[in-house]
Amino acid sequence: xKFGKLLAGATLALGLATSAYAxxxxxxxxxxxxxxxxxxxxxxxxxxxxxxxxEAEFGDAVETVYVENVAEGPDSERVMTQMxxxxxxxxxxxxxxxxxxxxNVAKKFPDVKFEHATGYKRADNVSTYSARFYEGRAIQxxxxxxxxxxxxxxxxxxxxxPEVIRGINSAFIxxxxxxxxxxxxxxxxxxxFDPAKEADAAKVLIEQGADVILQHTDSTAPQAAAQEAGxxxxxxxxxxxxxxxxxxxxxxxxxDWAPYYIARTKAVMDGTWESTDTWDxxxxxxxxxxxISDAVPADVKEQALAMxxxxxxxxxxxxxGPLKKQDGSDFxxxxxxxxxxxxxxxxxxxxxxxxxxxx
Amino acid sequence: xDLSAINPVLFIAGFLVAATPLIFAAIGELVVEKSGxxxxxxxxxxxxxxxxxxxxxxxxGSPLLGFVAAAVGGALLSLLFAFLTQITLAxxxxxxxxxxxxxxxxxxxxxxxxxxxxxxxxxxxxxGPLADIPVIGPILFTHDIILYLGFLLVAAVWAVLxxxxxxxxxxxxxESHDAAHALGxxxxxxxxxxxxxxxxxxxxxxAYISLIRVPQWTEGMTAGVGWIALxxxxxxxxxxxxLLLGAYLFGGITQLQLNLQGxxxxxxxxxxxxxxxxxxxxxxxxxxxxxxxxxxxxxxTFHAST
Numbered sequence: 001x002k003f004g005k006l007l008a009g010a011t012l013a014l015g016l017a018t019s020a021y022a023x024x025x026x027x028x029x030x031x032x033x034x035x036x037x038x039x040x041x042x043x044x045x046x047x048x049x050x051x052x053x054x055e056a057e058f059g060d061a062v063e064t065v066y067v068e069n070v071a072e073g074p075d076s077e078r079v080m081t082q083m084x085x086x087x088x089x090x091x092x093x094x095x096x097x098x099x100x101x102x103x104n105v106a107k108k109f110p111d112v113k114f115e116h117a118t119g120y121k122r123a124d125n126v127s128t129y130s131a132r133f134y135e136g137r138a139i140q141x142x143x144x145x146x147x148x149x150x151x152x153x154x155x156x157x158x159x160x161x162p163e164v165i166r167g168i169n170s171a172f173i174x175x176x177x178x179x180x181x182x183x184x185x186x187x188x189x190x191x192x193f194d195p196a197k198e199a200d201a202a203k204v205l206i207e208q209g210a211d212v213i214l215q216h217t218d219s220t221a222p223q224a225a226a227q228e229a230g231x232x233x234x235x236x237x238x239x240x241x242x243x244x245x246x247x248x249x250x251x252x253x254x255x256d257w258a259p260y261y262i263a264r265t266k267a268v269m270d271g272t273w274e275s276t277d278t279w280d281x282x283x284x285x286x287x288x289x290x291x292i293s294d295a296v297p298a299d300v301k302e303q304a305l306a307m308x309x310x311x312x313x314x315x316x317x318x319x320x321g322p323l324k325k326q327d328g329s330d331f332x333x334x335x336x337x338x339x340x341x342x343x344x345x346x347x348x349x350x351x352x353x354x355x356x357x358x359x
Numbered sequence: 360x361d362l363s364a365i366n367p368v369l370f371i372a373g374f375l376v377a378a379t380p381l382i383f384a385a386i387g388e389l390v391v392e393k394s395g396x397x398x399x400x401x402x403x404x405x406x407x408x409x410x411x412x413x414x415x416x417x418x419x420g421s422p423l424l425g426f427v428a429a430a431v432g433g434a435l436l437s438l439l440f441a442f443l444t445q446i447t448l449a450x451x452x453x454x455x456x457x458x459x460x461x462x463x464x465x466x467x468x469x470x471x472x473x474x475x476x477x478x479x480x481x482x483x484x485x486x487g488p489l490a491d492i493p494v495i496g497p498i499l500f501t502h503d504i505i506l507y508l509g510f511l512l513v514a515a516v517w518a519v520l521x522x523x524x525x526x527x528x529x530x531x532x533x534e535s536h537d538a539a540h541a542l543g544x545x546x547x548x549x550x551x552x553x554x555x556x557x558x559x560x561x562x563x564x565x566a567y568i569s570l571i572r573v574p575q576w577t578e579g580m581t582a583g584v585g586w587i588a589l590x591x592x593x594x595x596x597x598x599x600x601x602l603l604l605g606a607y608l609f610g611g612i613t614q615l616q617l618n619l620q621g622x623x624x625x626x627x628x629x630x631x632x633x634x635x636x637x638x639x640x641x642x643x644x645x646x647x648x649x650x651x652x653x654x655x656x657x658x659x660t661f662h663a664s665t
Contacts, residue, residue, distance in 0.1 A: 039578030243475030358628040
C-alpha cells in the first residue's frame with residue numbers, strides 16, 4: 001500500500017526534474033490526493049470520476065495528477081509538498097485525515113490553492129468542501145427501519161469523526177421514527193479501506209443478528225459479505241455500487257464531485273478563486289440517491305422518494321426536533337433544526353443509540 | 360453489553376477463515392527466509408495471486424483451478440525476484456520492495472475488468488456425520504479444502520525442515536551458503552526453488568482473500584496482510600508451529616474485537632482495535648526468549664566466486 005505512494009512520489013520527483021525547465025507552465029495543473037485506490041468502487045472511485053470530468057471539460061487546458069493510497073497524517077504532507085513543488089496550481093485533498101497536513105503545506109505554498117474535503121480548517125488559500133451525506137443517511141435509515149425484521153441494524157464505522165457520527169445519528173433517527181424497536185450495532189473498523197476487514201465486520205454484524213448493514217467505509221466488500229449471507233440488505237456508499245443491486249444493495253448514496261471540481265478549476269483558470277466553505281446536499285446535486293431497487297416495498301420506496309424531495313427543496317431537515325442527546329439532555333426543541341456549526345462538529349450520539357463514541 | 364449476541368461457534372469458524380491467508384503467506388515466507396533469502400515482496404505476490412486466482416476462477420468457473428492459477432501467478436512473479444537477487448545479485452531488500460510495487464500495479468491492471476463480479480463459490484468439504492457433532496462439527500468440519508490445506512502445509516513444512524534431508528540442506532544453505540556450496544549443494548538453485556515456493560504460497564493466500572474471505576476483486580484488497588505475514592515470521596522465530604499460533608492469535612483477536620464491539624462491550628474501542636497487534640507480538644516475544652535466531656545468511660548475497 002505505502003509503496004504505491006512511494007512509486008508515485010518517485011514519479012512526481014521525476015516530473016519535478018523535467019518541469020523545472022518549462023518555467024511558467026501554460027496548462028493549469030490540478031492535483032488530487034486519494035486515500036484509497038481509484039478502483040475501490042466507492043469513495044476514491046467517485047473522486048477520480050470528478051477528476052476525469054475536469055479533464056474532459058477543459059481538455060488540453062488542464063493537466064491532472066493524482067496519487068493513490070496516501071496514508072492520512074504526515075505521509076500525506078510529503079505527497080502534497082511534492083505536488084506543489086511540481087507546479088500544481090490547485091490541489092484537492094480528499095480525506096478528513098488530510099486536514100492538518102493540508103493547512104501545513106498550504107502555509108508553505110501561498111500561491112497554490114488547496115481544497116480539503118470534509119474538514120473544517122480553512123486559510124486564505126485553503127477551501128473546504130463536503131457533501132451533506134447525512135441527508136442520504138436519513139433516507140437509508142427510513143428504508144432500513146422499515147425493512148428490518150430482526151430490528152438490528154449493523155453499522156460499519158470508519159473513524160469516530162463528526163462526518164461519520166452525523167451519518168449514524170441521521171440514519172438512527174429516521175430508522176427509529178418508523179420502527180421504535182430498532183437497535184443499532186456499531187463496529188469501528190479504524191480504516192477507510194481494507195476489504196478483508198470490512199467484510200469481516202459485516203459478517204460479524206450479520207452473525208449477531210443484523211439484517212441490514214450500513215457502511216461508512218470505502219470498498220464494496222460489505223456488499224459481497226451481505227450477498228453471501230443472503231437476506232441482508234445494504235446500501236451503496238459514496239458510489240452507486242449497482243453491481244450488487246437489486247439485492248443486497250437496495251439503494252445508495254452517490255457523491256457527485258464533478259460539477260464542483262469543474263467550477264473550482266475554472267475559478268483558478270479565471271483567477272477568481274477564493275477561499276470558501278461549500279457544503280451541498282441532495283438539492284444541489286452533490287449527494288445523489290441511487291435507484292431504490294424492487295427489493296424495497298412500494299410504499300416504503302414512495303415514502304423514501306418523498307423524503308428525498310423534501311430534503312432537496314429544503315422543506316425538511318434531517319435533524320429536526322424534538323431530539324435529545326444520548327445522555328438525555330436536550331438537543332433540539334420541537335420543530336427546531338440543527339445549524340451547520342453543530343452538525344460540522346457533531347461528537348455525540350442522539351438518544352436511543354447504545355455505546356460510547358471512541359474518543 | 361450483550362455477550363450472548365456472540366455465537367462462539369461462528370466466531371471460531373470465522374477466525375479460522377480470517378487466519379488462513381496469513382498462514383499461507385507466512386509459511387511460504389518462512390521457507391524463503393530459512394533458505395537465507397529475505398523477500399519483502401509478499402504483499403505484491405499475494406495481490407497478484409488474488410487477481411490471478413479470481414480471474415481464472417471466474418473464467419473457468421472452478422475455484423480450485425483459480426487457486427492453482429494463483430499459486431502459478433505468485434510463483435511466476437517470485438521468479439522475477441529470484442532472477443534479480445540470485446542471478447544478477449541485486450540487493451534483496453530493494454528487489455523485494457520493487458516486487459511489491461510491481462505486484463500492486465500489475466494486479467490493478469489485470470483486474471480492470473473483474474470489478475464487481477461475483478466469483479464461483481468453493482464448497483465446503485462434506486465430512487458427512489462429523490459435521491453434525493454439536494459445537495465441534497460446525498467449528499472444525501464446515502470449511503473449504505484450502506483452509507485444511509493451510510494447516511497441513513504448516514505441518515508439512517515443519518516435518519520437512521526438521522526430519523528430512525531436503526530440509527537439512529535448505530537450512531544449511533540458509534545458515535552458511537559458503538559451507539553448503541563447499542559441500543557441493545547448488546545454493547542458487549535451492550534458493551530459487553524456495554523463493555518460488557514462497558511465491559506460490561503467497562499467491563494462494565491472496566486468492567483466499569479474493570475468492571473466499573471477501574469474495575470479490577478490489578484493487579489493493581490485501582491491504583497490508585503481506586506485511587503482517589513478514590512480521591509474523593520474525594516474531595515466530597522462524598518456527599512453523601509458533602507461526603500457526605501467531606496467525607490464529609492474530610486472526611482470532613481481530614475477529615474477537617469486532618465481535619466485542621458489536622456486542623457493545625465497555626472496553627474502549629481503540630484498545631480493542633490495537634489488541635490483535637499487541638497481543639500477538641507480546642505472546643510471540645515471550646515464547647521466543649530461547650536462543651532462536653534468524654538464519655545466519657539471511658539477506659546476504661551469494662556468489663560462487665566469493
